[in-house]
Amino acid sequence: MSKVVTFGEIMLRLSTERHLRFSQSKSFALTFGGGEFNVAVSLANFGVPSEVVTCLPQNEIGETALMEIRKRNVSSANVQMVKNSRIGIYFLETGAGTRSSNVLYDRAHSAMANVTSGTFNWREILKDAKWFHWSGITPAISDNAAKECLEAVKVASELGITISTDLNYRSKLWKYGKEPHEVMPELLQYSNIILGDIDTAYFMLGENQINPNYQNLNLLPSLYDKVFKMCPNLKTMATTLRYSVSASHQRIGGILYDGKSIYDADIKEVTPVVDRVGSGDAFMAGLIYGLLSDDISYQKSINMAVASCCLKHTIYGDYNLVSLKDIERFINSDSHGKVSR
Amino acid sequence: MSKVVTFGEIMLRLSTERHLRFSQSKSFALTFGGGEFNVAVSLANFGVPSEVVTCLPQNEIGETALMEIRKRNVSSANVQMVKNSRIGIYFLETGAGTRSSNVLYDRAHSAMANVTSGTFNWREILKDAKWFHWSGITPAISDNAAKECLEAVKVASELGITISTDLNYRSKLWKYGKEPHEVMPELLQYSNIILGDIDTAYFMLGENQINPNYQNLNLLPSLYDKVFKMCPNLKTMATTLRYSVSASHQRIGGILYDGKSIYDADIKEVTPVVDRVGSGDAFMAGLIYGLLSDDISYQKSINMAVASCCLKHTIYGDYNLVSLKDIERFINSDSHGKVSR
């Protein structure tokens, strides 16, 4: 299995502890994360050679991020360490029950937001790759990042590499003067797999907004088809179904459409939530793993995506730390949580 | 909006961490709290100028409590720092699931319990106030505190200030030789708003005990009316409905009666419980906020009280740290816990 390359920002995450509010906190827990890096870590844990391409500041914080990449067995061969730069930061206030978690971004002017054209030699980077993954966060950071993403996608497309995209809309980003619909359609032309809500896809593609009923599976194909029409290289589109009972209780399901049929995975109860951040990336990683493997069906792929997403909610930090064995056990068991001893 | 003044003890709270029992603990988390102070903090967070009147010992612990008052934007202009005194303490063993939390009071001989007549110049303190709030904990501490409370209530009444009371019965207090029914009736004469269970009100007023069925709304007016009869200045009485499924799962609703009609708020599921202490005070603060505002209806007021109470359960410590925006979001949303990002 040749490598999966992901491209995106790795941030320093500073989160409050034990559900404290910001004004109560005397310390922040320190981790690193970012949508595309999270996917790479998940895949590495599944045994897939993976790499993250990103920019980090050449200082002690950037070097610590680099160590985390190495620790998690993701290749950092093409990570750029940028002088006189800063790392993007996000502050996370962890909610509970009826109080939502709150993310405060402080990522402007980061090494990744200021990426300059030519920083990455994509042809070289992607020459051994089988798959390239990016998400809608990268073009939302800055004009520069959006341009570099387009460059990467074009090269990947030329090289015949499978391209997957997680739409990942963040209302607190897209602050650099462009709207998603001005940027995303061109980028999504090249995508073979898209993960996202139908309404998010429409929004990013500049279509009229709808409010799809995911319970009614029969109506979904026609809604997905519109995306397929606008994205000529699209092969499969998947959607994470998430019902947020509370910050501590989620219901997770998933749908995959291959242009012909709908495959849906059962809704699973997820409670309590140890850490909800990155659970969409875990879904993406489960999906990529399934689609990467010749012997895994679409149905199994969407099941794996849901399993990976559910398990992520039990893992502290941005990225999933579960094995394929954990995924299989989840899928095959009706009862969870027996102590293994 | 002129200020709300509350009168009551602020205690040092020493709680076990991570659900440990006392005998397992190597440290106590340190916070401050007290029913009336908690109400003041909540109101300050809602943007209402608020003040707490209390006695604290003039030592490093008392000064730390004073800093917390200031930090939370509550006026400490009339806090008395008492020499050679002690702060009231309560030890809290935080329960979980079917194991209840346990409060151990060590508040005898505190600066507040030993308050002496004339300590506070109530006419001066209340001259700019619109609202005075006290709870049934103050007269339960000591004879002195009960007398000072009566003094305050009389002055407030003379000045035409709205007076609210949270009945707040604590079986582990009232140890100084008087029963509630010997003290409370006189105090409650002056109350315009009472928060409490009907049976608690009857108990404190010396009436025969009943066991009201709050599901049967039609029967409630006649039960409340008896309280109205005994408390001539009463305008509204409210009751928090609390069903304790477990220490980690509560169901919260509320009822408000204005002498004519019943207004009830829907029962909400509260799980998990980060910290249950002070959730009644949060209810009181939501109620006061609604009743203070000319443009907020009784129905909205009781809804706000329930919302404030529910959200408090997700906040560590004695007092609520939520904004009006958080309250509104809670009231207007069916789904809770989406990450804000």
Add this chain to the structure above:
Amino acid sequence: MSKVVTFGEIMLRLSTERHLRFSQSKSFALTFGGGEFNVAVSLANFGVPSEVVTCLPQNEIGETALMEIRKRNVSSANVQMVKNSRIGIYFLETGAGTRSSNVLYDRAHSAMANVTSGTFNWREILKDAKWFHWSGITPAISDNAAKECLEAVKVASELGITISTDLNYRSKLWKYGKEPHEVMPELLQYSNIILGDIDTAYFMLGENQINPNYQNLNLLPSLYDKVFKMCPNLKTMATTLRYSVSASHQRIGGILYDGKSIYDADIKEVTPVVDRVGSGDAFMAGLIYGLLSDDISYQKSINMAVASCCLKHTIYGDYNLVSLKDIERFINSDSHGKVSR
């Protein structure tokens, strides 16, 4: 009430904190535990004089374990401190929700596994005892431990002491070359009370495996009878009913059979789970307490076992730290979790 003696290994438990996975942990919480010791602590908390017989290494870790025994009011009069030895260790990764907890044993070559014949003078140790308790973990550790257990059981039997056994099957043990059915039948000959699943009992006794339906109470006597037949001294057998909804949510019930009638306790919801380890031992202790007491019925005994087991899930660490009063409150209350203040 004369003393209860238990025999088994006390391990150092090293557990990850705040649901972290091993690879995320920078520290381990340190406690001690072991099935039979856990039973002794529970009983001591119920006011029953109890003692644990075990081997510990004569080093600082062994001495710390010894202090924990003393702290918990369990007699350590016959604990053997062994030179140049090690303590058994188990690493615990605490799960959450759909992710199971994971136990990693590192207990080979421990002081207890290497126990040599004659280490304990059982006739002396048991002379004041009324009850002897052992579990299926002890003979699973090593051949030596199995032999010493047999020695103890024989002496207890001769002395007319009641013998209870928790079958406690651990698939990660029994690594020393013998299968349970080669060892357990002889040991179980002497048991008067057995706690365990019916299928585990059959497995250990070398019977054909079955999958009993515990919902169908009518069918159970005949299944239990087979065990009674093979264990001639058996008076009562009990089974913990555990449905694992998730690592954070368990449903607990219990069944007791006295050779004539079935006594079953209602299923209780247990959520969240603070610590699931040792909840079976808490069940055992509740059961022993009931059966020890002349004035406690079988029905009450199984109710106490379930109550003890449920409450244990709210207690951090291996052993239960609840009082008889806590057990009574649990049994008599429909609503849990009210703050005691």
Add this chain to the structure above:
Amino acid sequence: MSKVVTFGEIMLRLSTERHLRFSQSKSFALTFGGGEFNVAVSLANFGVPSEVVTCLPQNEIGETALMEIRKRNVSSANVQMVKNSRIGIYFLETGAGTRSSNVLYDRAHSAMANVTSGTFNWREILKDAKWFHWSGITPAISDNAAKECLEAVKVASELGITISTDLNYRSKLWKYGKEPHEVMPELLQYSNIILGDIDTAYFMLGENQINPNYQNLNLLPSLYDKVFKMCPNLKTMATTLRYSVSASHQRIGGILYDGKSIYDADIKEVTPVVDRVGSGDAFMAGLIYGLLSDDISYQKSINMAVASCCLKHTIYGDYNLVSLKDIERFINSDSHGKVSR
């Protein structure tokens, strides 16, 4: 060796962590301690059977203190658990360098301060004892405690038990209306061993104050002799020499006088200081151990006292946790701090 009995209060100690000031602290580290208990723990660690006689409140905090007594192998056979009482508390702000530690007492009205005559059956308690130890803190707490101390001392004297006293003057105590010189002379009549500064002894005995120069050994006997004259049963008096370079650096020596000769131990450098509290009690315990043993000379006794005191500064909490082997190693070595491996 028969047992040593000590009599005094055990307090809950709540200390700030990592040198924080009170106003910075979010938690307190929780331990227990008290001068006479500290001596008992030290002696137990040296292998001497020891017991503490005290009153504790019959609540969860009192029970936790009781567990600590048991854990540390000190007999709690005669500890009184008092209903509706409180434990004495002291808050400790741990200094560093040029900033002193600060103790804030909150021990009025404690179970021990309110001890009533007849609580303890001294004749029974002391019947197996060889040694009775009390300190000047006990009569400083309250009139009741002073009276009970006198009762104990009289019985001990009648029974011919050796009586040792640590003068332990605390300026923040003695608040109940009596001065030391009104209480201590009668108590000290019975003492066989006194530990304390010469000026403190004079002060407590109502003598004119002096400022002794401990460097000039020749002048000391005449100063000590005055104490011997006033305390007819005195056999040896010892003084801890403490030079406080900073809160983190102390110099410790000691002097012993037997009515004839001066024995002095070399000054030792103690830096850094992990915890200075209880180091005087550690000195006392070292001294008692030496004087208890027939084969230990006065010179060795004072050396052991100094060694015990120095090592205590490296131990967190109120009481010393070192063995006789640690003491010997300290005395015999010029170089400290080599890793043992």
Add this chain to the structure above:
Amino acid sequence: MSKVVTFGEIMLRLSTERHLRFSQSKSFALTFGGGEFNVAVSLANFGVPSEVVTCLPQNEIGETALMEIRKRNVSSANVQMVKNSRIGIYFLETGAGTRSSNVLYDRAHSAMANVTSGTFNWREILKDAKWFHWSGITPAISDNAAKECLEAVKVASELGITISTDLNYRSKLWKYGKEPHEVMPELLQYSNIILGDIDTAYFMLGENQINPNYQNLNLLPSLYDKVFKMCPNLKTMATTLRYSVSASHQRIGGILYDGKSIYDADIKEVTPVVDRVGSGDAFMAGLIYGLLSDDISYQKSINMAVASCCLKHTIYGDYNLVSLKDIERFINSDSHGKVSR
């Protein structure tokens, strides 16, 4: 005593714990600080009414900083909360022994760096002030901050308010295109009190660099006189003498020159160092306190500055938390670190 106003940035400080390096850290301790704010807090602790003027982002982190200002009794009446902005951050790796602490700034684009002309109405802000304090950090942040500082200084000068300046050179700042000597001379025209090394003053004023020997007091006046010549309003200049034996051991003294005479304070040993950051600001605050008070001599003023600086090293965080009483005790005592009890 009318108020002291300080102007400068308040940063979020994120520091590693227990001397860990960045790459070992799983959490950051969270505090706030900034040179001029630190001075205001120190003065408030000395009982001087003080205020900080600054810009903070209008988000949860900015509001938490605001609460810290209030908690520490510093007026925040003129703090500007800026939308869509960020707080300046500095990461602190706390050294030990021969390993230096390391500061990593991430303060570009902060609310304060982007301050715009007219943000503050200085005439209004300073109308009740007696003293205005700024440091060389403010003009080092950005061109905007330098301009606002000049505006403030001009108004203060017009209003006849005493102006003090701490030169505070930071090599990692001054990155916006101007050198100190291009900006500082104009600003320093207005200063009445300057704190700084002589060589730093020369450097900032564009003079040739020298390497003064502070041991030779006789030579100092002529060196200081040059600064007095270039700063026509200068009345006193002071210098902190700091000898860094190691990150854990500093030697601190101070010199004050009033244009006529040299006043020097003895060198003090400072070890261990709990937190060295902000010790210069503590020096400044001690100096301001002395110079503010009519009855405090120059000699006493420089002694207070040194005492304040020394004590700060024992306090965690950026600002000093000691009282005047602590300062007096330091000055008057030869021995430090006795426990107060």
Add this chain to the structure above:
Amino acid sequence: MSKVVTFGEIMLRLSTERHLRFSQSKSFALTFGGGEFNVAVSLANFGVPSEVVTCLPQNEIGETALMEIRKRNVSSANVQMVKNSRIGIYFLETGAGTRSSNVLYDRAHSAMANVTSGTFNWREILKDAKWFHWSGITPAISDNAAKECLEAVKVASELGITISTDLNYRSKLWKYGKEPHEVMPELLQYSNIILGDIDTAYFMLGENQINPNYQNLNLLPSLYDKVFKMCPNLKTMATTLRYSVSASHQRIGGILYDGKSIYDADIKEVTPVVDRVGSGDAFMAGLIYGLLSDDISYQKSINMAVASCCLKHTIYGDYNLVSLKDIERFINSDSHGKVSR
């Protein structure tokens, strides 16, 4: 620069926190370390490609160790993951001042102790290596480990690779039935560089014990020469000079002898000690770095070794985390501990 390969055990280190004794600890800090791995990490931090060869158990603890190797940029290409095995553990009680740290080994039966012949293909592993490093700990673990070490050394010798050895005598090891002098002479035949005390070398080589005076440099060559005679391939021998003032204060120097001349580095004061463990390995790494580099003199090499050793004492954990820049700064500076900002 081609790679340095080290061979040795990596242990799980469980250390008490904040200088607590074992019996006070509720948690252990978790790190990994081992003499030869520590050297590899140090070298990697200096920019030298390095690799560790070892056996780890194939379980979650072993995998976590593997992640630490990767994080620290040391090659794990030849690490063997062994099924049904355990990791060696050492418990560390961290001393302070006059109380020594205490190491408790629990490493028998570890994956490394049980290494079997043929596990490692040394010819393949070493083919790209320039340097091979082992220490006296490896042959002290078990007969198997000693044999595998000999195999490695022979191959390295054949391939003409430089071989360095740290004698590292541990009295608590060597428990498998052989004495050092039975094993070490053969192994040391191949060493080109030896680090160790002269008396340790004599002891391991079976020579009569001496007590060298390292102050007298003139006498040292003849003492070293004896080792050179017995180790025919020896080119340089170095000795760490360590004077242990206390557990918190060490004095460190070093001596290097090349068969002709003595090169000695000045004694440095090291206080406080954050973590003393692994400081010898840091010395070794500094020495190797110097000797590896053609342009670094013997004098500079021993200076670097001492600098590396001193700085290690300020770093928590087993291995040094400093850069070449840190080393250079240490060597070139008289004053330490200035904040870099």
